[in-house]
Amino acid sequence: MAYCDSTEDMNFDLTKREFRDTPRSRYDWPIPDSPSICVYGFSFTVDHAMICQRGDLILQRHNEIRDLEAELLDMVCYDLAIEPTLQPLAGEELNRGANTATDARLDEHSRGFWERQGAALFYTLVCHPNADSYKELSPKQIYKLHEDEKKRKYASRIISVQNGTFTPLALTTTGGMSQRYHSRLAELISTKKQEDYAIAIAWIRRKVSFAILRTALVCLRGKRSRRRQTNFQDNDLEIEKELAGLTKCF
């Protein structure tokens, strides 16, 4: 991945419709040339488009962001793996609520993120902050809610079985993101590229925000007419479970 700011290299080009859809997706404005009712019978608003589980678009959104984060990690870490299967348990006692599945996966594995050679595992999740269940919460509270939940599921297993660190990363469909992970990433990139930290963090934020915008536009306009066959992974199932509480589409 190039570390520069040109529009072309950052892949910031939008079609005319995408350009017009951008404020609509942020402010829940009406969406022209789209069905008024979703295939499940719900009003097809922007808010619904961001959480409707028809057509695997939400899984695509997650996978796009996961792959971008993996590319960023690959710039500064080594031993990168996408969707690594966790090592099996061998009698370790984990906290209540921990994921003990033999085929449990996370989003990325790398070495050299928090410590020089230490293993680091990551979980990326994208949520829609305007969903009813978040009405009373600030963005910080939303990030914390999800990150704490993921820590309960994975942290003890990663620490005791994989001898690594676990870092959840929460992002929102409106371009928000939790700070800790990207701050560390910016430190590593700025050191490697001998650039100011401020430049590195701004570059990361732009890159990630734009990827989120693109995935939001896909959720807005993507085909939902037929569910495609997909090889669901354990991680995908987790996402489905998270979203089940946000929509009554099922």
Ligand SMILES: [Zn+2]
């Ligand atoms: Zn729907």
